[in-house]
Structures are given as C-alpha cells and as structure tokens.
Amino acid sequence: MISALRGTVLSVSGGMLVLDVGGVGFAVSVTARHALTLRQGTETTVLTSLIVREDSLSLFGFPDQESLEVFTLLIGVTGVGPKSALGVLAELTPSEVALAVARDDDAAFRKVGGIGPKTAKLIVVSLTGKLTAAHAAAASSSGPTAGPSQLVRDNVERALVGLGWPERNAAAAVDEALETASETDAGNVQSLLRLALAVLGPAPHAGGAR
Known part of the structure; x- marks a missing residue:
C-alpha cells in the first residue's frame, strides 16, 4: 500500500x-x-x-489527513467511485462535507458531476456519524456566515511558502487578505491565494530570502 x-x-x-x-x-x-x-x-x-x-x-x-479520510469514506458509499469522490472534494472542503451531512443537505453533493439524487442522498445517510470529531465540530458551529476554515488558511499559507515566502510573511499576508475578503473569497483557496499574492507583490527570487 x-x-x-x-x-x-x-x-x-x-x-x-x-x-x-x-x-x-x-x-x-x-x-x-x-x-x-x-x-x-x-x-x-x-x-x-x-x-x-x-x-x-x-x-x-x-494535501491533508482530513481530505484523505473523507475520500475514504466517500468511496465506501455504494455508487461513489474514486473519481466521483475526488469530484466531491474538488467542490467541498472536508468541513463543508461535514456541514452538508449534518444538515441533511444532499443538494450539496448533487452539483458534483456523476452524482445523481439517489447517490447524493445515500452519501448523507452513509456518512452520518462517521466523520471525525473535528469535522463534526466544524459542522455544528459553522454556517453560511462562518469564517474561513483552517484548511483553507493552511492550504493558502502552504502555497505561499512553496512559492518562496517565509512562513511568517505568508501568515501575515493571509491575515491581511482576510480583512478585506468577502465571505465567498475567504472560504475559497484560489480566491484567497490571489488576494494574498496581491498583498505580497512579486514572488521572491529563489535563494533570495534569508
């Protein structure tokens, strides 16, 4: 394995x-x-x-254990193959999956290509009670107006570090970007990364940081 x-x-x-x-x-x-x-x-x-x-x-x-855990649970649902499971994670973060399950919101899964109404409902039923404590807590405390998930922040900061910025600078840029970001942008990796990059300016040259 x-x-x-x-x-x-x-x-x-x-x-x-x-x-x-x-x-x-x-x-x-x-x-x-x-x-x-x-x-x-x-x-x-x-x-x-x-x-x-x-x-x-x-x-x-x-990128993280949470995503892998959700993927593993999804492919255990009848009618959900690995490509469809990956498609779910392309649309929803692990916390958003937990929130949809907690709210019995099968519509969140129907927007994923290849997943029909019956399979979407089966996902909700099958995953109920199987998500980790961290996901369950996120689902119970989060809502449409909740702040960005830690996963989104971590992914953006990891991307910035990979591009050459020190961790401290990356974290500060994300914080600054979140001050002006809309709720939608704050919960989306691509949008938040774009805003953080605007804060930081041109990427540092390789080996230039000390």
Missing part, C-alpha cells in the same frame, strides 16, 4: 500531478484546488490512496 509520497513536482496540469520520487515518476490524481498549491520543481508531500482495479492501479493524492 502506498500511503504517502514525497518528491519533486515534475508537472501538474488540471487534475494530474506527476511526482518524482527517487527517480520514479508517479502519476497522482488531485483536485484542481490542490493542484493550485503545487509548483513545478518544488518538493511536496501528498497523502495517497491506491485504488486497485483488475486492469489498473490508480493513485489519488491529498
């Missing part, structure tokens, strides 16, 4: 990451949200799920 990979990003396009691990290139399917945080030539670690089929071996990669 391949549970994690650490290596250099050879390429990342759309939902496919190619990671060089000891001279071997591993093709890993990721969400567009995750892909946005990756840059060619940088080193990264992805948590992985290896899906074995009669005619193929497929790797699906995640």
